[in-house]
């Protein structure tokens with residue numbers, strides 16, 4: 001392919017995806033604003049007008065911030081690629097590091113420098129989101145001191161866990177010949193499985209406190225449910241999610257010995273025991289229907305295909321030149337190829353997101369149906385509504401926006417399905 005064709009294709013995908021993103025976001029905002037003053041009929045008795053308006057205002061505020069961050073994000077990708085940002089960074093790092101420290105140090109430094117600059121560019125949006133937007137709607141519990149501690153710990157974890165992986169992949173790319181991508185995939189897959197064991201045991205406790213579920217009555221209830229469903233998890237834990245945010249959640253995590261159920265303390269404060277049981281039954285439904293396994297296999301298959309593609313692209317001069325970078329003549333191009341690939345894949349991959357969202361929504365319906373059989377569907381409906389209200393989720397999203405992005409069906413559809421299952 002001539003490099004100018006790739007340039008044109010990439011620029012077109014970037015512009016079209018940005019336009020679609022902006023169009024969908026403004027549709028969503030218009031739709032929510034238009035329904036701000038009336039609680040939808042199925043919720044008229046249960047959701048107050050005040051809560052409904054708060055959800056609309058919260059959705060609109062997040063929407064305005066996302067318009068800005070989408071436009072900025074597209075400019076940043078353009079800046080890195082066609083406008084020469086990555087090329088300039090590469091030249092600077094190569095000249096500073098390569099003569100004294102060699103190939104591997106140069107490549108790792110390039111990845112590090114890129115991560116640092118990207119992180120700094122995202123920082124204003126992250127800070128505004130947490131300390132202004134979430135604060136204004138009463139969700140934020142984060143302090144500046146905690147934020148600083150989190151950031152430093154996050155960098156330390158990334159260096160300790162990420163650097164060896166990056167070094168291993170770069171070494172394989174340089175040493176394993178034409179089939180390097182197959183070896184890299186094996187290492188990457190093993191690493192991901194290892195992380196599923198390590199992260200719940202060693203990493204997450206660096207950021208949050210996890211305590212065994214103390215509530216006797218709830219624990220018995222939850223254990224009875226898990227036995228009924230034939231599910232063995234080693235532990236039930238309560239996490240101090242309230243440390244950072246008033247948003248609530250529950251999740252399953254881990255693999256093998258580290259497999260566990262985690263409830264946010266905020267969830268336990270908001271829901272009755274029957275509702276917690278129903279939420280857990282929904283999560284168990286994801287396991288029983290093998291959604292977790294399917295998702296994992298999907299990720300592994302995708303990364304194999306992506307690495308095979310990169311294995312081919314990394315040898316094509318037009319891949320670099322077409323995306324605004326001069327390949328090195330006197331040093332390996334592996335780190336450079338990785339970065340370019342990471343910048344380009346989401347631009348083209350955006351158009352696949354509706355398919356993945358559709359699949360995810362189908363899984364949610366299946367998990368809800370499972371929860372109805374194993375626990376109370378009415379309790380699940382109540383829990384969903386409470387969580388929706390406490391997280392200020394909108395009840396009136398734009399239908400097209402939902403089709404494109406929503407990983408969970410909107411509350412209206414989920415509650416209707418639950419009611420149908422109950423009757």
Ligand SMILES: [Zn+2]
Pocket residue numbers: 282283286364367
């Ligand atoms: Zn779910």
